[in-house]
Amino acid sequence: MHIISKILIGFVALFHTYIMIFEMFLWETRGPKVFESFPLELFAQTKTLAANQGLYNGFLAAGLIWALFFIKDQSWKRNVALFFLACVAIAGIYGGVTAEPKIVMVQAAPAILAIFSLFLFKRK
Secondary structure (H helix, E strand, C coil), X not given: CCHHHHHHHHHHHHHHHHXXXXXXXXXXXXXXXXXXXXXXXXXXXXXXXXXXXXXXXXXXXXXXXXXXXXXXXXXXXHHHHHHHHHHHHHHHHHHHXXXXXXXXXXXXXXXXXXXHHHHHCCCC
8 A cells, every 4th residue: 555545544544533532522522612603502412422423433443544554465455445435435525515514625535535545556
């Protein structure tokens, strides 16, 4: 796997690790600063929902970390990375359409760049 692909995948994995931590553990403290338009009283009421979303983001990060560091076969490494990057991209596009348009740039775009890099630098 090309170094550029590794860096992009690593970035996406780190970002989703941050989202997991944010949604699972910092929702009521950091959340109101990030989502200023969200009514303050709803953060406590949506804590479990946010934690559930955080867990899913953690699974996405874990899959990318698995692909980067633990799979030795290059074909499998690439295919597993593509699967989890596609999941991230689809979730980011869906979030951009249904929740907040900037999610496409923040979440989907890095995953799509990583996917393109895997095709651009594909070893034959």
